[in-house]
Amino acid sequence: MSSGKIHFTGHEKIRFNVPPFTGKEYEYIRQAVDNKKICGDGSFTKRAGEWFEKRTGTKKCLMTTSCTHATELAALLAQIGPGDEVIMPSFTFVSTANAFVLRGAVPVFVDIRPDTMNIDETLIEAAITEKTKAIVPVHYAGVSCEMDTILDIAKRHNLFVIEDAAQGVMASYKGKPLGAIGDFGCYSFHETKNYSMGEGGALLIQDSAYIEKAEIYREKGTDRSKYYRGQVDKYRWQEFGSSYLPSELNVAYLYAQLEEAEKINEWRLARWQEYWSLLAPLAQKGKIELPTVPEGCVHNAHMFYIKTAEERERAALIDFLEARDIVAVYHYVPLHSAPAGMKYGRMSGEDVYTTKESERLLRLPMYYGLTADEVAFVAEKVKEFYGE
Ligand SMILES: *Cc1c(COP(=O)(O)O)cnc(C)c1O
Numbered sequence: 540m541s542s543g544k545i546h547f548t549g550h551e552k553i554r555f556n557v558p559p560f561t562g563k564e565y566e567y568i569r570q571a572v573d574n575k576k577i578c579g580d581g582s583f584t585k586r587a588g589e590w591f592e593k594r595t596g597t598k599k600c601l602m603t604t605s606c607t608h609a610t611e612l613a614a615l616l617a618q619i620g621p622g623d624e625v626i627m628p629s630f631t632f633v634s635t636a637n638a639f640v641l642r643g644a645v646p647v648f649v650d651i652r653p654d655t656m657n658i659d660e661t662l663i664e665a666a667i668t669e670k671t672k673a674i675v676p677v678h679y680a681g682v683s684c685e686m687d688t689i690l691d692i693a694k695r696h697n698l699f700v701i702e703d704a705a706q707g708v709m710a711s712y713k714g715k716p717l718g719a720i721g722d723f724g725c726y727s728f729h730e731t732k733n734y735s736m737g738e739g740g741a742l743l744i745q746d747s748a749y750i751e752k753a754e755i756y757r758e759k760g761t762d763r764s765k766y767y768r769g770q771v772d773k774y775r776w777q778e779f780g781s782s783y784l785p786s787e788l789n790v791a792y793l794y795a796q797l798e799e800a801e802k803i804n805e806w807r808l809a810r811w812q813e814y815w816s817l818l819a820p821l822a823q824k825g826k827i828e829l830p831t832v833p834e835g836c837v838h839n840a841h842m843f844y845i846k847t848a849e850e851r852e853r854a855a856l857i858d859f860l861e862a863r864d865i866v867a868v869y870h871y872v873p874l875h876s877a878p879a880g881m882k883y884g885r886m887s888g889e890d891v892y893t894t895k896e897s898e899r900l901l902r903l904p905m906y907y908g909l910t911a912d913e914v915a916f917v918a919e920k921v922k923e924f925y926g927e
Contacts, residue, residue, distance in 0.1 A: 553917060555866040558730045558737075559803060559907040563795035571791040579758075579784030580767060583791045590797050591726075591741055595719035599744040601757055601783075602790055606705040606727030606740035608783045610638035610675075613723035613742060615756050616749050617699040619644045619672055626666050627675040627703075628658040629875040629886065629893045635677055635703045636874050636884060644672070646884035648875040653892045654831040655679065656900070660688040666887035667692075673699035676721070681733070681841035682832055683712035686720050693721075701725070705740075708733055709804050710839040718743045728793050733803065733841055733907075736793035739785050757783040803907045807840035810914050814843045814903060817918035826925045828899075843903050845921070850898040857901065859924045865917050868902050 571577055584602050591600035603609045619625065621643030627635050629648035636646040647666050652659045656679040663674060674693055676684035693700045700721030704710075707717030708726050718724025718741075728739035742757075744750055754764040760780025765771045796803060815829060822829045828846035832838050847853040853869065860867045873893045874880035903917055 552864040553866065553904050553909075553913050554906070555868050555902070555904050556731050557906045557908055558735050559733070559796050561795045561799045561803075563798065564792045567791035567795050568788055571787040574787075577787045579786060580764070581787035581790075583787050583794045584785065587790050587794050587797060588741070590794075591743065594800075595716040595724075595743060597719045597724070597743040597745060598747045599750045599753070601742045601744070601753055602785050603740040603742055603757065603783045604785050605634075605729065605738055606703070606725045607634035607638065608781075609725035609727075609740040609742040610634055610701065610703065611641060611781075612753060612756055612783055613699075613701045613725060614638045614642050614644070616723060616744075616753055617673055617701065622670060623672040624668060624670040625673045625675060626658075626663055626671060626698075626887070628677055628679075629873040629880070629890070630656055630679070630871050630897055631677045631703065631874065632705070632871065633874065633877075633879075634705075635675055636880065639673075639675075640879070640883045645670075646874070646880070647671070648873075648880070648884055648886045648893075650886075650888060650890055651679075651892050651896065653896050655682050655684075655833065656896060657682065657684040658689075659892075660685040660692075662888055663689065663692050664696075667696055667698075671696065671698060673701050675701045675703055677703040677705075678707040678710065678717050680830060680844065681706045681708075681710040681717070681839035682830070683707070683710065683717055683836045683838075685833075686712045686715075690720070699723070704743075705729075705732065706839075706841040708839065709800060710841075711837045713835045719745065722746065723749075733807065733839055734793060734796045734800065736785065736789040739789050739793060752778070756780040804839055806907050807905065810905060810909050810911070811838075811840035811843050813911055813914045814918060817915065818845065818921060821922060821925055821927065827921075840905065843905050844900050845903065846896070846899040847901060848899070853899060853901050856921070856924050860917070860920055863920050865920060866904060867917075869897075869900055870902070871897055873897055 623644040702724040704718035705727035724743035726741040763774040766774035
């Protein structure tokens, strides 16, 4: 072994993530090349957008270069500007906040619920000021936020709801697909997500009044989308904008997985369920905690996490697993405690759970292709760590 480490197991290292791959990706990329159309908005991009529109019942789905960029587009469409406030959890990826900070807005962080790690909907109203423009629920681990409450608050205060559904593709809340519940929804197809094109994303738009603007912002401020459809005879600079459309080559890679979306979802859910069953005894003894999926939420097994007693125990468990060739990771240094979070944002109310729970959370290997045997092995090693 090149690492010089003792390998207890005789198996390959169990990686934390392996990008999804179904086998058809090469063929579809070849087709894109053969079509002699590898820039944005070719046939794969069109088909992928339509796939999500049909699947989620959304008026328009624009494929983007990332979820980060989809969120930036949503911020532009909601006309977020300097001094505006946007309510979001602190326990999230930096892009949730960055998209609004780039517009000069202030992220206002609200504590999370310890059961789902999602924004605590009961604390949102107290964070609203006359500057508040939007609420950004993040559906952590593909488990929905309490959307009925959030939509009700947004309606009463006339706020946009921009869903960070980066992790929520194929998951739902009371039968409604995540990303298609708020005004705008943002998906990610980063390598670490359930469906991937390396780097990529999508913006879901519910109200058709925003579609034309969104197409213009996404195409360098031009009406090239209309031009491609033959609706205008030349395209011109209409508005400010940037380049948020992905290459056909990337979307071709993704499209292969969309065709197998159900199969990928079922695979992940099966592994998730196995982890849950195998680790339930440890949870019953109070040694770890397992994730909660509230009634009405159908998740997509984006991740399987456990919670240790506290941070030091988590570090010891990571080392224990690493020595047995298992990669387990944690994430999100709460944004309000990070340098940029302190500079650009503020916390509303107390940080009761955000920091404490983020220090306990540990993600176990989860990807399309992970086997039942591997899950059993990981679960066995976690139990061994706890003396079982
Ligand atoms: C992955 C992720 C993002 C960013 O997605 P990109 O496609 O990499 O820009 C944003 N928010 C959350 C919650 C994520 O998990």
